[in-house]
Amino acid sequence: MSVSYLVQAEHAQAAMFCRTFDRIIDGSRNVFVRFDKEYAYGEAHDAWKEYAKTVGESAADLLSADVGVSEYGEKENSDLIERYGIKTADFPQYRLFVKGTSGLGSPIAYTGAAKTDEFVRFVQEKAGAWIGLPGQIKELDEIAKEFMGSTEQAALLQKAEAAAASSTQDTAKYYVKVMTKATGDKDFVAKETTRLKKMMEESSVKPAKKEQFGRRLNVLSSF
Known part of the structure; x- marks a missing residue:
């Protein structure tokens, strides 16, 4: 049995193999x-690859692992999907094994959309x-x-202003802007999210601008 997985480190992301799945979890x-067919492809696969890349570029205490399941021949890794009650018809399936728990038999099932930001x-x-x-x-x-x-909120806004002042990222000031607006309008985050999503759908918006809107939507999702 082989399990392909990605190791997240500060400066590298390496594909490796491990004979014993239980050692990983x-x-x-x-x-x-991720439990999926042996040679996965498509939008869900691309979203997972982007998620693994995002994690790999972070310093998160997290491992992203792939279990490819073969439906033919020796049916490699079929024992693992049986263990967790996963059916091939439901692929891809995702399970989170949380640090500090005896996670071998009790992972948390992910039931959301196969999207990078949702995984995160x-x-x-x-x-x-x-x-x-x-x-x-x-x-x-x-x-x-x-x-x-x-x-x-006033104290938190002051704290945010201090943090933003020492940041070089372009979204730092946007956090402060959102907090300032939301102080007087509790619906601001929802309205701003709707506005940016609508603008991203417009064909006249340049790619660089859409990228900026995407970063801002990620900030808004934190509120």
């Missing part, structure tokens, strides 16, 4: 596993492993998550 690390949000929420989508800044992201439901 021994509870010493967060592991997000799921892992951040369930494993507490901050990855960061393009445009997101960890320190400001943490403030943003507190902001909308807080009674101390």
Whole structure:
């Protein structure tokens, strides 16, 4: 049995093989596993590759693993999908094994859309492993998550302004702008999200601008 997986490190992302799946999910690390047919392709596959790349470029305490299942011949890795009650007709399937748990038999099933940003949000929420989508800044992201439901928005805004002042990323000021607007309009985040999504659909918008809007939407998703 072979399991292909991607190891996330500060400067590298390497494809490797491991004979024992249980060694990978021994509870010493967060592991997000995709179970799919042996030679996967298509939009879901592309989204997963982009997710693994995003994780690989971060310093997240997280491993992304691929279990390719063959339906013919020796039916490689079919024992693993049987263990977790996965049917080939439902491929791709995803399971999160959380660090510090005896995860061999109790992974968390992912049931969302096969989209890169959705994978990221799921892992951040369930494993507490901050990855960061393009445009997101960890320190400001943490403030943003507190902001909308807080009674101390003024103090959080000041904290965000200080953090943004020391950041070189172009979205730092956008975090502050969103917080400032949202202080007087609790629906601002929802309205701004709708506005940017609509603008991204316009054919006249240049690719660079769409990229900027995408980064801003990632920031908005943190609130």
